[in-house]
Amino acid sequence: MSYLEYNVKFVPSGIRKVLYLNWGLILLLSAIVAFGLLMQYSVAGGSTQPWMEPQFKRFLMGLFAMFVVAMVPIWFWRNVSAVAYVGTFLLLIYVELFGSVRMGAQRWIDLGFMRLQPSELMKIALVMLLAAYYDWLPLKKVSRPLWVLIPAVLILLPTALVLTQPDLGTALLLMMGGGAMMFLAGVHWAYFGTVIVSGVGLVATVLKSRGTPWQLIEDYQFRRIDTFLDPSNDPLGAGYHITQAKIALGSGGLTGRGFMQGTQTRLNFLPEKHTDFIFVTLAEEFGLIGAVMLLTLYALVVGFCIVSALRNRDRFSSLLTLGIAVTFFLYFAVNTFMVMGLAPVVGVPLPLVSYGGSVMLVLLAAFGLVQSAHVHRAR
Amino acid sequence: MKRPARDSAESSRSITRRALFVGGLQLGIMSVIGLRMRSIQIEQAEQYRLLAEENRINIRLLPPARGQIFDRNGRALAVNEQNYRVVIVREDAGDVQEVLSRLQQLIPVTDEEVARTIEEMNRRSPFVPVTVAERIEWEDIARVTLNAPALPGVIAEVGLSRSYPLGADTAHVVGYVGPVSDYDLSRIEDQDPLLQIPRFQIGKTGVENKLERMLRGSAGTRRIEVNSAGRIMREVDRQEGAPGADVQLTIDSRLQSYAEARLEGESAGAVVIDLETGDLRAIASAPTFDPNKFVRGISVPDWTALNENIYRPLAAKAFQGSYPPGSTFKMITALAAIEDGLVTPDETVYCRGYVEVSGTRFHCWKPGGHGNVNLHESLKQSCDCYYYEICQRVGIDKISAMARRMGLGQAFDLPLSAVSEGLAPDKDWKLAVRGAEWRIGDTVNASIGQGFVLASPLQLAVMAARLATGRRIEPRLVHTIDGIQQPYDSDESLDLNENTLRRLRQAMDAVSNHNRGTAYGSRITEDAMRMAGKTGTSQVRRITAEERERGITRNEDLPWERRDHALFVAFAPADAPKYAISIVVEHGGGGSAAAAPIARDIMLQALYDGPPPLTAYPSADRPRIEEQQKRIEERVAPGARIRDRA
Missing domain, CATH: 3.90.1310.10 (Penicillin-binding protein 2a (Domain 2))
Structure with missing residues (x-):
């Protein structure tokens, strides 16, 4: 594989590339981050410490990484996809063996200046590898069972590893992100239909097995499902967070309780208010209007990516851009579903808004890939 | 290895189809999120706003100061x-x-x-x-x-x-x-x-x-904002409560303390009542206990000691105790008979020491009998036969009705614990409670305050008060609440024949002041303060015919709990009564010896509103009284009390 496949004639070179960046996308991302910084300030009770300032520094670092990644031609990234995947996979194994245990899960590698979560990196590396795989695979082989099995294994390997950490949220994102990649690459509908039908069948069977002699999971696991379905069953136990989050959301109303006026947040009734539940803080203080504004920003980011992908004739670039957009969307969707009580609490941050270094850096770097594809597209 | 153009176009079309599908799916999910937000934030906003307030605000009570x-x-x-x-x-x-x-x-x-x-x-x-x-x-x-x-x-x-x-x-x-x-x-x-x-x-x-x-008052509230751990963040508002009302009792604490001191060493109850208003000036029960120990949390040994004491310090004998009133009941029997016109005050009955009623002998306390006695003599010498005789004419139902009219057999409406109702028995009562017909012997026993009749010292004091005034004196304990005078209800007349009452009072005067009266030894020698009373000695055991033959065992030779109760009721000054008093000394022996002297001392204390002059006492008693006064003064003195508490 070489760059000769690309029509370099029309590709900008040197510093002029900056002019060809997708500046609209950068603005949208910055607006989302600004929302996040505002909330970090509010949650800290009107202080830039301890969350807003570090978060802002990481944003600048991420922005820098995005530019660097964007300047590098997209065919380079395609060529290093496999290396990135293998490298990240090794890192995952490393944290499995030596990682710091925090909040009951092994997720971190301490790099001194920041803590790296290889599982975040893996989400992007997986998308890269699958995009390269389907770029390489002749189109007519895409739906052949053997060629479907290979990406399935590539998805399931890191998923299994992440599950043992245990990090249910990331495992879910890897599965869904990988699945989306296969779907986008044109794998036949029947495969997805089969997986969905058998998944639903399995869930139904498990639920039906309750109380019968062939019960498939333990009683406490059933109780957890009960709590998820109706958090008011257990308002002080596992359902507490969800109940309090709903109270915060609901009390926000249409216009919100005002900046830094959210009682649920300020009085600590909300758990993880600066990380996973930050959307709730936003909705409490800025109401439905604020929440819909953020929602719109996310939708625009995804929309910009889809437009950029569809205008790109290179298969790798298109798939990569779409894959990153889907991954970004999945973060957002799973997080909001979770805080609104539509999905179990699995620990997925709100992308670019929740406090946290790894996700911010990884996502901005990933959007660097989108930018690189955008800049280096065939014209 | 350039991809063929046809392949590339095919790829683009495929990706576009799938991308648009995925894009649509994402839009759908976005709508779900938006709708869910709308449902929580608009439709259920009110409900969640309320829950957030409940989370945030805690109400703390501000206890009011007790009255x-x-x-x-x-x-x-x-x-x-x-x-x-x-x-x-x-x-x-x-x-x-x-x-x-x-x-x-x-x-x-x-x-x-x-x-x-x-x-x-x-x-x-x-x-x-x-x-x-x-x-x-x-x-x-x-x-x-x-x-x-x-x-x-x-x-x-x-x-x-x-x-x-x-x-x-x-x-x-x-x-x-x-x-x-x-x-x-x-x-x-x-x-x-x-x-x-x-x-x-x-x-x-x-x-x-x-x-x-x-006394409790009402609570104030303090609404405070708390965080999830319950820490107080700030006070939202504060509403002061109302302190409890101050209450002033009719008790005269000096008289009360004196009475308690005077009763010390006995197991007794005494009540002093004001004849104008019905005010209870002193309600003393002995032995007693220190309530401060209960407030601080009483220790187990202290509690056991109080509970196991045979003199029952925790019982308020003055109003919770029920005793056979003995001879102090005789005024009731006499009043019932005379009011009914069945006996005149001057009519005499011959006392030969006993009366035979349907085969049973009822004895007078004086074995030889008193001879001919009328109302006056019967009370003065406490002849029993006189009452054995007249009670049979009037019947128990009328006697009981009179007893109730005079304040027995009923619990007064007083803010005190477990006020005893006593018992003014009649035929219906016996049938209902004992399931037996009333017998004539029951009437004979009741006529001298034995048998079924029971009364508390408080009721006996009210009886004495009503005798002394002819008015329906209602005992009253609460003087003012928050400075507002409480009404008293002691003006209503009993509608008794004033002449009969006068004769009774004269007889009671004689009990104390005639040298053959049963309480002559405990008289008040100051003429203006003269006391009129009636002794009572009520048996708590049955005296068999055999014992009577042998000679009745003297009280001093009996174990404490089988001795007679000593009672005394009185009012003073005899000519213009101000106070009535009653006292019961449990198993104290004779009323004249055990109860009357204590009643006199307390009465004098009330009349003089402090220690009386020795001239109020018979001259022979004065040295003993002087010593007693000193002893009690020392105990009641504030200095002694403070030392005691520390």
């Missing part, structure tokens, strides 16, 4: 005393162990108390103040305050606690308070949130209990 209780002259009977205590806040203390050991060097705190404090602190949130020591001397508090810099987290606080300055003297009347118990909560119907405060003090007995609602 205080005073005697009729404004002397304190129950007050709220400032009580210093030391509390510690874990999060401010840092090294709790170290701070507490430093505190131990300053004030007396035992190792157990330290251990208990640490245990309680570990159970509670770090910001909750935990009491280390209570009821601390002012000097100790000063030392703690002075060393505050070395004692982080230690705070000296002032609280209020109930105290009874007269201690045991008013224990039965005023009662005492104690922390509200589960039993109290199950029994009390009112839903005052104050009762939910841990260790909130409520009245347990006596006036403290009966006037609880008045």
